[in-house]
Amino acid sequence: MPDQEKDKSNPPAPPAEPVAPAAKPPSADQEDSQNFFGEPLVGLDPSELSGTLIVLEGLDGSGRSTQIALLQEWLESEGFAVQTSGLRRSNLVGRDIDELLAKNAVTRLTLALMYATDFFDQLEHRIVPALRSGTVVLADRFIFTLIARSVVRGINRDYLTGLYAMALRPNLTFWLNVRPETAFAREFKKAQAISYWEAGRDMSLSHDLYWSFVRYQTMIKREFEVMAKKNSFIELDGESSVASVNKLLRQRIGEHLGIRSTKYSPSSALAHLWR
């Protein structure tokens, strides 16, 4: 098919050009405050927050949720209260986003703003209350995934960092770095299928499902690379075994929380994850 050939030579997407800003948006690069990327959240005094916010970022299939399940068990066994968060889990719009995605009737900016609504609802109703009570919050993805997904769809980067200016800065951000090819194999194994959105099929990158997935996830990975330095990501090799990634995570988190011994082996309930 001639079409497929064309797909390969096409550049993935035009780079986001700067637009004439009506007002200078706050930038995630500059350290306006220790606690936020830019503006403070309305009505929040950051000195009240005694908990720890730990973020795990990475592509689909990078092992985030497996690691979070294990970390939660480990932290609870060490006596820490744990709260988790993730995309589309808000009471306010979580289900609405699921519906929009299923219907595939949504445009990119609207979707970006619905995800932002979902994010801030969880931040204000789940993450902040947990941090106030000294809980450890394990976040399965954070603003970085949301920014990356929108940037690769052509939404201006400054616009997005401005949008998430009131997000709390995590205490630790781990990046489980995997190759898109590995991610594909893991995702396929999970569901015996690849979904429309994780293959970035709305972006018309390729008619071929595999190539669409790999190109899309490569673009997301590049965005992570851009953000990694500015946001002090701790990069871990997501391709190594669950046990060895978990060990590195425990070491860094243990250091941060003052846990001396980071020995751990999963309970029988989670043993199946430990391969």
Place this chain on the structure above:
Amino acid sequence: MDIVETTPKPVRADASKTTLPQPGRPIPSRAYPGALIVVEGTDGSGKSTQLYLLKRWLEIGGYRLHFTEWNSSPLVKSATRRGKQKRLLTPTTFSLLHASDFADRCERQIMPLLQGDYLVLADRYIYTAFARDAARGCAQRWLRNLYRFAPIPDITFYFRAPLDVAVNRILSGRPKLKYYEAGMDLGLSYERPESFRLFQARILEEYDKMVDTDNFVVLDGTLPVNKLQKQMRDIVASKIDLKRFAPRSQEPE
């Protein structure tokens, strides 16, 4: 502060229209041929009545137009309803839900129609969010960035009515004020009418701040309806080349 403020605004400010943060779709500097007219003002300022009459005038004349209302996208409706009923909304999420609603209408109606050479009439626009959400405590800088993708109106009518006039119009016509409408989430007062009054006062203050910065055409909301409508039509006719939107060919009967 009566009558019309005719701040001369370049009718086709080319550069000002390239505000979409969506370089994925080509939007040239002279972004679209259509024209955008919006009305703003506090609840009870008379803006919706006036925009309705303007719309009727243009409809009867056979002009190509589209009318859009604040907070009306079906896509976001259930979330907004749930958020309001269960009182889940904070100033930030209230603002973001309305921005999602606006983005949906902007991406699917307002922008395509402006590109397709339509006259678009909007009952409330981004300035409603700037006034209302700022009154709730959202940072101006954040709000301005949030709506950066919105096309800038050709005319923004601001219907200004004194606080007491506007508030009494609403309170006499609507026995029960809703929770967020009355600004009860701000904790200004336990009494809804009193909370509504205090909230509206804040919003009015925010609107007034934008008169110069956002080129509002200020109209006196206390004038008789027909007089006000005459002013509005005169301004529209003088600022917008209405011929462009007239029926393309008149079939002789």
